[in-house]
Amino acid sequence: DTAVSQTPKYLVTQMGNDKSIKCEQNLGHDTMYWYKQDSKKFLKIMFSYNNKELIINETVPNRFSPKSPDKAHLNLHINSLELGDSAVYFCASSQGRPAYEQYFGPGTRLTVT
Amino acid sequence: SQKIEQNSEALNIQEGKTATLTCNYTNYSPAYLQWYRQDPGRGPVFLLLIRENEKEKRKERLKVTFDTTLKQSLFHITASQPADSATYLCALISSNTGKLIFGQGTTLQVKP
Numbered sequence: 001d002t003a004v005s006q007t008p009k010y011l012v013t014q015m016g017n018d019k020s021i022k023c024e025q026n027l028g029h030d031t032m033y034w035y036k037q038d039s040k041k042f043l044k045i046m047f048s049y050n051n052k053e054l055i056i057n058e059t060v061p062n063r064f065s066p067k068s069p070d071k072a073h074l075n076l077h078i079n080s081l082e083l084g085d086s087a088v089y090f091c092a093s094s095q096g097r098p099a100y101e102q103y104f105g106p107g108t109r110l111t112v113t
Numbered sequence: 114s115q116k117i118e119q120n121s122e123a124l125n126i127q128e129g130k131t132a133t134l135t136c137n138y139t140n141y142s143p144a145y146l147q148w149y150r151q152d153p154g155r156g157p158v159f160l161l162l163i164r165e166n167e168k169e170k171r172k173e174r175l176k177v178t179f180d181t182t183l184k185q186s187l188f189h190i191t192a193s194q195p196a197d198s199a200t201y202l203c204a205l206i207s208s209n210t211g212k213l214i215f216g217q218g219t220t221l222q223v224k225p
Binding site: 004040041044045048092100101103105 | 145147155156157159162200202206210211212213214217218
């Protein structure tokens with residue numbers, strides 16, 4: 001059983017395009033996250049939702065917009081993609097706050113050309 | 114500014130030896146510290162959590178220490194195996210924001 005799943009796994013697109021990444025968790029957790037891992041392997045939080053409410057919103061360009069239709073889903077939409085957006089994006093989930101233990105998805109490798 | 118530092122150089126050890134990884138932090142007062150394992154092309158996997166009032170935590174061949182005076186955590190893998198080869202990430206929970214802040218990770222290579 002997949003705990004946290006993301007689609008797509010790979011995404012190659014051109015600058016200026018708009019794309020979305022989807023995330024779903026079947027763990028019954030109430031909190032979900034988006035992280036960005038750059039080429040230097042730093043994993044940085046971007047957003048977090050708790051029970052569909054945005055609770056963490058880091059300094060991220062407003063071209064990035066998360067949406068949580070329900071507790072089990074958290075999507076990430078990116079407008080006007082730039083070269084610097086190329087990275088691996090991870091979705092994660094946890095139960096309760098603070099996040100004692102987070103479960104990560106397999107990641108989406110985004111390449112902007 | 115707040116910083117978490119892990120040795121960016123890869124750690125190479127012989128199978129059967131104990132691997133010791135270091136995580137140092139500054140300008141934090143974390144209530145909890147976590148260690149994750151990340152394999153290439155995969156998401157991080159939670160290994161251990163240690164609280165500020167705990168000196169040491171063990172799980173099978175893994176041991177974590179947490180010294181809030183030194184602002185340091187050590188992560189040990191005893192009787193290391195080639196299957197332990199991966200990148201290990203240290204993460205702190207900021208008591209102010211509840212956010213999980215990650216170090217850049219240390220890559221461990223265990224040679225047979």
